[in-house]
Amino acid sequence: MMESLLIIGGGLAGCEAAWQASRLGVSITLYEMRPHKFTPAHHTDLLAELVCSNSLRSTSLANAVGLLKEEMMLADSLIMKCAQETSVPAGGALAVDRAKFAERVTEEIVKSSRIKPVREEVVEIPEQRPLIIATGPLTSDHLSNSIASLTGKEYLFFYDAVAPLVTLESINTNLVFRQSRYGKGEAAYLNAPLNEDEYRRFWERLVAAEVNDPRAFERNLFFEGCLPLEVMARRGFDTLRFGPLKPVGLIDPRTGKEPFAVVQLRQDNAAGSIYNLVGFQTQLKWGEQKNVFRMIPGLENAEFVRFGVMHRNTFLNGPQLLQPTLQLRKAPQILCAGQITGVEGYVESAACGLIAGINGARLASGKEPLIPPQQSAHGSLCRHVSASASSNFQPMNINYGLFPPLPGKLPRRLRAQRISERALASWSQFLAKLL
């Protein structure tokens, strides 16, 4: 009889895990609760739906997320394959047409002879082993309770934020200009420049605008790397100009000068008809979003196809609960994958699924799970979620600070280059062991 593996959650991590396990000859049952039950952020019945930005971030090896993607491609990642097939122009980043991307992933999963998708909410951790929990930051309440009683640990909750989307035809293209920062890659962004007066009026209105949960910030519900726009704005007049509205590397062709501040808009679908306001994750009330964001020159008539919203994020205290193989210390036949482990981001979640899929397949075949090499990007992520200090454990995007340091002092670019060479060599050896 063929070895079998159960996966709960058909998101980025669950689909990648199923794909990797199927490549290793295991048969998989993949549970996904949509369309019978939706999370607050998912809108479709498609597997691997991207809930917010359409960007899988930098493609450069000078950036750790570029390295992580490179490693995934070497491992024949499903998420990377579908992302490349459905990419849209985004300068030095990999961005996708979100609908086409999720459709392609769904197609591949459905047509795989080894994967059986089941559209049903799992309300309790099943008896079957091995199994992978990949239910993401918005794990349903019933299953959250069941996981909490298994791990014996309390969940930590905080909020992530979604940026609004506007239609291109509603943007006043006489006021915005197309350019990438420092002229890098294709001119993929639309830029709305603000002079000092315009910025001041925008900032004053933004800090006074009505929000949905005014006490969320005091309750420490935000992740420092993903703060709502209005929370950043309240930190000071210039904070946004050094954050999402930074003008550096952008020259307004009408003045030949760098503007006082710039709002960037990034293409969000292949047709190029929808753009997202980069870094504008927000907790403002929807009516307020319309009023405040229409103060941005060029967006005075913006048509919003989706407003920014706030959402819960559920994740485990990984260092207390997980091994670097992504097995639960208490129940080693159960693996966890994706954002629920305490990684942050689409690519990181999928990468985590890749490791869990390999190790889930190994457990199903009676083999020992493997720890990905520490020098690799995958290994660094697994180490972060299993061995960071657990007292103040926070979700983390991949970054070069998570890798074992190199001896001596090197300039930043050279250091990134050396770390990525070392990572790719160790990762290739790891992959060779799987054959």
Ligand SMILES: Cc1cc2nc3c(=O)[nH]c(=O)nc-3n(C[C@H](O)[C@H](O)[C@H](O)COP(=O)(O)OP(=O)(O)OC[C@H]3O[C@@H](n4cnc5c(N)ncnc54)[C@H](O)[C@@H]3O)c2cc1C
């Ligand atoms: C609102 C929001 C915005 C985000 N924006 C970004 C962003 O812009 N860029 C970025 O890189 N990252 C973003 N993230 C973070 C994160 O990377 C993504 O959420 C990512 O999709 C996580 O992948 P995952 O596979 O772990 O979870 P998901 O992709 O969410 O997949 C989990 C799946 O499990 C299903 N599920 C849940 N409970 C059950 C159950 N009991 N039974 C069966 N199925 C279940 C869900 O329906 C879902 O399909 C955002 C997160 C949130 C919450």
